[in-house]
Amino acid sequence: AQKVTQAQTEISVVEKEDVTLDCVYETRDTTYYLFWYKQPPSGELVFLIRRNSFDEQNEISGRYSWNFQKSTSSFNFTITASQVVDSAVYFCALSDLYNFNKFYFGSGTKLNVKP
């Protein structure tokens, strides 16, 4: 069965601190996709990144970086020099080759960045 676990329910940091959001997944499939979405208070889920199971390269986009490790079934997300605008709920999600239209979401991590 597909499962995504985000053990951190809520994290609070002070602006300019670095913060890592953890994501651990379970799947029996060899081909799968992992995602991170940001949900600000306005409600819209904003797509941040997709990674497929064959691409273990870490990725950096500005202050955001992602660490994908198949050996530990983790896909962690780091925000460097956090800003107040980063305050949101962040969801990690998984989809597989056979149900690629179905996203399995983690429970989300609420990030509070204080000035």
Add this chain to the structure above:
Amino acid sequence: DTEVTQTPKHLVMGMTNKKSLKCEQHMGHRAMYWYKQKAKKPPELMFVYSYEKLSINESVPSRFSPECPNSSLLNLHLHALQPEDSALYLCASSQERTTEAFFGQGTRLTVV
């Protein structure tokens, strides 16, 4: 233009009312979704349309009725809802086999 537009943004309806939620995308995506999200919970999949055909129904009660009139539009018809159906309803779309989905801002539904 990576935009999914949902209307209305807010809706209050009585338990005997009939209303519809609308969703539109012009990205040429062939998969469209309805999700329901309760406060402090992740989105829960309700329906998926693929090439305008219903491909996934996650055992949603019949008081929710989806419709996909064409490849750009997705509706969710609501009838005889219960107060526990109050939630944020999110529409999304994606390319087939590309898999990242783009979400609208949602409709905040309150059933009274």
